[in-house]
Amino acid sequence: MIPKYLSALLALTASALAQSTTSTTSAPPSTKTEWAPNGLGAVLDSGLNGLPHSPYTKDKWTWGTLPKFCFDKAKARGCDVYKVEAYNITYSDCNLGPTVMCRCEDAPVGIDDLATDFGKVPVKGRQWVRYVSAWAPSGDQIDPCAADGSDNNIGIYGFCNNKASVYFHEVGHSLDSWAVGNSGSAWSLGQDWRDRINLDSCVADGYAKSSYPESWAQAVTMAAYHANVQNIWTLQPTVSCMANQMNKAIDQVVNSNPLMKRVQGQTCNRIWPAEATVCMGPEAEAAGACAGISGVQAIEKAEKRTVEKRFFA
Numbered sequence: 001m002i003p004k005y006l007s008a009l010l011a012l013t014a015s016a017l018a019q020s021t022t023s024t025t026s027a028p029p030s031t032k033t034e035w036a037p038n039g040l041g042a043v044l045d046s047g048l049n050g051l052p053h054s055p056y057t058k059d060k061w062t063w064g065t066l067p068k069f070c071f072d073k074a075k076a077r078g079c080d081v082y083k084v085e086a087y088n089i090t091y092s093d094c095n096l097g098p099t100v101m102c103r104c105e106d107a108p109v110g111i112d113d114l115a116t117d118f119g120k121v122p123v124k125g126r127q128w129v130r131y132v133s134a135w136a137p138s139g140d141q142i143d144p145c146a147a148d149g150s151d152n153n154i155g156i157y158g159f160c161n162n163k164a165s166v167y168f169h170e171v172g173h174s175l176d177s178w179a180v181g182n183s184g185s186a187w188s189l190g191q192d193w194r195d196r197i198n199l200d201s202c203v204a205d206g207y208a209k210s211s212y213p214e215s216w217a218q219a220v221t222m223a224a225y226h227a228n229v230q231n232i233w234t235l236q237p238t239v240s241c242m243a244n245q246m247n248k249a250i251d252q253v254v255n256s257n258p259l260m261k262r263v264q265g266q267t268c269n270r271i272w273p274a275e276a277t278v279c280m281g282p283e284a285e286a287a288g289a290c291a292g293i294s295g296v297q298a299i300e301k302a303e304k305r306t307v308e309k310r311f312f313a
């Protein structure tokens, strides 16, 4: 099955390897049935799309500089870095700083779509994500919308309007590593989640079978639906085939800690620190748009020096 969301495998593999060597090699048993055989989005998107979003203001960065994350991502996606727009999106429920978003000019998802859909995720969950970005779909992408959540950054690839479940799912990966799990280690790779899946006869959908973290992120998306749209236990077919997973996910992100439950008056209590700002390149430098900003080459050199120092220490 083609993944609906590109997975955060790189980030997860790195943290999982540091922790345990068994976790990454297995996934939920393929014999489990699927609660949503046509994919979770087909069931949950209309309800999640209709959620209110936190109001925001938008400040576009002057052409010439970019967050290094956006610069690197543009290179990786084959987007001309001079055609990347960056914005500070400041949500009214977070006064600790903006969420920085960027998009390639050819991305089908516009900046207001991005800010609106991400703003549907309650602030206590949203605050665990650093950058949000939108890009054209890749040439070999089969699903018109794909996304990933890697290193707490969300990438949206292709036609992802009216697919709010994608944002909840990707925020789920950051919660797995930082808010429910600790210090970057995914909670869903532990024994507790495996045991729950073993006790249940189904998982959320086909994509949930690709790894334990994907199955957890899908259950968290269902928990968000439960908390903000409609009691999930009232849906047909019943979710009782995955009751052990749902009870845990609802406890983790709704009842014990309202990470995915919108509560009136909620505000952020943390953000990730800003990362480096880089110059788009020689044309921007020549246009005088990069005064006081290191060229990306200068930053890469500095990073290389740090690494070399570590080797010599």
Ligand SMILES: *[C@@H]1O[C@H](CO)[C@@H](O)[C@H](O)[C@H]1NC(C)=O
Pocket (backbone or CB within 6 Å): 059, 060, 061, 062, 088, 097, 098, 274
């Ligand atoms: C974006 O936010 C950062 C961090 O608060 C700030 O330093 C910068 O001036 C802002 N840029 C724009 C264009 O608002």
